[in-house]
Amino acid sequence: MLKCSLWNREEDFHTLEQLIGKNTGRMDWERVVNLAMEQTVLGHVTEAITCLPKNLRPEKSMYFSLVSQVSDIEKRNRQMSRFAYILMDNLERKGCHALLLKGQGVGRNYRNPLHRQPGDIDLLLINNDEYEHAKELIGRIAESEGDENKERQHCDFVVKGFVVELHGKFRFLICRQFSESLPKWTRERLSDPPISVNLINGFKIDEKVKLPPVQFDVVFVFAHMLNHFMTGGVGLRQICDCMMFLHNNYEDIDKDILKEDLGQLGLTKFWKVYAAMAVDFLGYPKKKMPFYDASLKRKGEIMLENVFKTGNFGAIQKKSQLSSDTNKWLKKIVTCWGQIPVYWRAGKLFPKESLYCFYHYSRRVLAAG
Numbered sequence: 001m002l003k004c005s006l007w008n009r010e011e012d013f014h015t016l017e018q019l020i021g022k023n024t025g026r027m028d029w030e031r032v033v034n035l036a037m038e039q040t041v042l043g044h045v046t047e048a049i050t051c052l053p054k055n056l057r058p059e060k061s062m063y064f065s066l067v068s069q070v071s072d073i074e075k076r077n078r079q080m081s082r083f084a085y086i087l088m089d090n091l092e093r094k095g096c097h098a099l100l101l102k103g104q105g106v107g108r109n110y111r112n113p114l115h116r117q118p119g120d121i122d123l124l125l126i127n128n129d130e131y132e133h134a135k136e137l138i139g140r141i142a143e144s145e146g147d148e149n150k151e152r153q154h155c156d157f158v159v160k161g162f163v164v165e166l167h168g169k170f171r172f173l174i175c176r177q178f179s180e181s182l183p184k185w186t187r188e189r190l191s192d193p194p195i196s197v198n199l200i201n202g203f204k205i206d207e208k209v210k211l212p213p214v215q216f217d218v219v220f221v222f223a224h225m226l227n228h229f230m231t232g233g234v235g236l237r238q239i240c241d242c243m244m245f246l247h248n249n250y251e252d253i254d255k256d257i258l259k260e261d262l263g264q265l266g267l268t269k270f271w272k273v274y275a276a277m278a279v280d281f282l283g284y285p286k287k288k289m290p291f292y293d294a295s296l297k298r299k300g301e302i303m304l305e306n307v308f309k310t311g312n313f314g315a316i317q318k319k320s321q322l323s324s325d326t327n328k329w330l331k332k333i334v335t336c337w338g339q340i341p342v343y344w345r346a347g348k349l350f351p352k353e354s355l356y357c358f359y360h361y362s363r364r365v366l367a368a369g
Contacts, residue, residue: 177266233310
């Protein structure tokens with residue numbers, strides 16, 4: 001269903017119809033919907049369901065419930081994209097030159113951007129003074145404000161019902177080489193001019209937001225997904241974000257520079273496993289996947305299995321965590337213990353890097369107040 005929605009290929013729909021037709025009466029639609037929600041791809045899965053013949057769809061009550069939920073997703077996406085433009089335009093007028101990270105910016109690469117599950121609005125301001133000014137400006141209009149991580153230069157707000165995250169810096173826990181090389185690489189790639197785009201068709205021609213340069217974003221979006229895969233779990237939404245960004249911007253990406261960047265950051269081995277997963281199991285066109293290696297199919301399958309075992313941002317594992325009012329040290333111990341399967345599964349693919357991540361994760365959790 002996901003492949004049908006992402007790629008809109010007739011052969012995928014034909015395969016899907018055959019699969020469901022053979023299992024008519026035995027389809028566990030509730031399980032399908034629960035999986036789609038765990039992976040935050042309900043909009044895409046429902047899109048595929050609406051293309052099925054009526055006799056192969058779920059019962060009417062479930063079908064119309066799905067259509068209603070997708071309508072809500074579409075509405076939220078429109079509202080969020082409009083708000084992101086207004087917020088960024090106002091910050092720009094006040095001298096804060098923000099770049100929109102991930103989220104609505106990446107969502108525009110889908111066939112139907114409105115069906116991507118919306119999240120937060122992430123803004124990057126690499127100039128320290130502009131970051132501090134933006135923090136002050138947004139703080140004046142926010143309904144609530146989270147605690148700032150001064151070392152990472154990260155803070156979050158709720159404004160008009162939307163979560164807005166400000167980033168002065170960013171760092172991901174993947175491997176030692178990535179952590180050491182990230183600052184230099186970031187400076188180099190963000191020295192290129194940003195891209196101005198309309199987030200949604202129908203916006204006025206001058207209602208544009210700024211996105212990072214493509215050569216930066218192709219690595220950043222991948223590294224963001226990988227960071228969650230290595231440290232807590234990631235859902236299909238982030239996997240799809242990587243695929244759709246690469247697919248939609250393929251012609252604009254310099255493959256030689258991408259190869260150099262992945263090597264510089266220590267991400268080549270990770271990329272190759274992801275590439276095998278995307279091509280062999282999620283329908284990504286092989287001819288448009290840089291550095292694809294057919295011999296890594298089994299590792300790609302293991303990566304996908306891990307995605308289904310954790311859910312979006314480790315949602316499945318988080319269900320077993322203790323409530324916030326539990327004894328502090330007991331909660332720390334139970335949380336760390338619950339993370340061990342995540343690192344163990346990642347360790348099957350990247351053992352040295354997984355140990356590195358678990359060591360730093362444990363230190364951070366134990367040191368937290």
